[in-house]
Amino acid sequence: GAVVSQHPSWVICKSGTSVKIECRSLDFQATTMFWYRQFPKQSLMLMATSNEGSKATYEQGVEKDKFLINHASLTLSTLTVTSAHPEDSSFYICSVREGAEYNEQFFGPGTRLTVL
Amino acid sequence: GNSVTQMEGPVTLSEEAFLTINCTYTATGYPSLFWYVQYPGEGLQLLLKATKADDKGSNKGFEATYRKETTSFHLEKGSVQVSDSAVYFCALMKAAGNKLTFGGGTRVLVKP
Numbered sequence: 001g002a003v004v005s006q007h008p009s010w011v012i013c014k015s016g017t018s019v020k021i022e023c024r025s026l027d028f029q030a031t032t033m034f035w036y037r038q039f040p041k042q043s044l045m046l047m048a049t050s051n052e053g054s055k056a057t058y059e060q061g062v063e064k065d066k067f068l069i070n071h072a073s074l075t076l077s078t079l080t081v082t083s084a085h086p087e088d089s090s091f092y093i094c095s096v097r098e099g100a101e102y103n104e105q106f107f108g109p110g111t112r113l114t115v116l
Numbered sequence: 117g118n119s120v121t122q123m124e125g126p127v128t129l130s131e132e133a134f135l136t137i138n139c140t141y142t143a144t145g146y147p148s149l150f151w152y153v154q155y156p157g158e159g160l161q162l163l164l165k166a167t168k169a170d171d172k173g174s175n176k177g178f179e180a181t182y183r184k185e186t187t188s189f190h191l192e193k194g195s196v197q198v199s200d201s202a203v204y205f206c207a208l209m210k211a212a213g214n215k216l217t218f219g220g221g222t223r224v225l226v227k228p
Contacts, residue, residue, distance in 0.1 A: 001162070006159075034216075041221075043205065043220045044160075044218045045218075049215065104165070105162075106162070107152075107161070
């Protein structure tokens with residue numbers, strides 16, 4: 001399956017700053033990537049679908065101005081948490097859609113964001 | 117809407133014990149069903165999947181059968197190892213290319 005990397009793996013920032021998280025598909029050209037958020041000991045919640053060359057599709061309740069997604073190439077999508085606050089502290093995970101029927105997703109290792 | 121319900125953990129068992137993690141879903145039609153595993157410090161990995169009723173997915177000694185009549189996809193392993201300690205997520209996908217809906221996850225701890 002596809003190999004997906006994320007950078008950084010862990011970031012600590014001060015409240016009010018912006019943080020950019022990268023998601024790279026290392027061996028597959030991904031027209032679609034997904035961004036999830038995982039709270040401690042909880043499940044993954046889809047935040048948005050990132051489409052190469054077009055605007056991301058956000059899930060209901062996700063602030064698109066706060067969580068900026070850019071999918072500028074077939075191997076890279078970025079998530080920028082703008083003006084981060086402590087409540088944005090979470091584990092952010094991206095995935096790549098692959099498979100003949102596009103029914104498989106391969107996940108990155110995740111990025112842990114801590115906002116002080 | 118679509119939803120997935122799985123048993124809450126943590127589940128603690130001894131090595132070589134039998135493991136079952138219950139998963140039921142709510143969705144119209146015939147979604148594809150998945151089990152993902154998240155080992156400590158790692159990302160989610162696809163463990164197994166089934167795309168139609170009565171299909172059995174299997175991998176690494178784990179099995180799950182797609183039961184349309186009971187809307188279930190229970191995960192089983194006959195003899196667990198310490199290395200199976202992880203969080204297991206049941207998930208469904210309504211249509212090809214569509215988004216995944218995850219259950220709450222079940223943490224499994226296997227003691228030697």
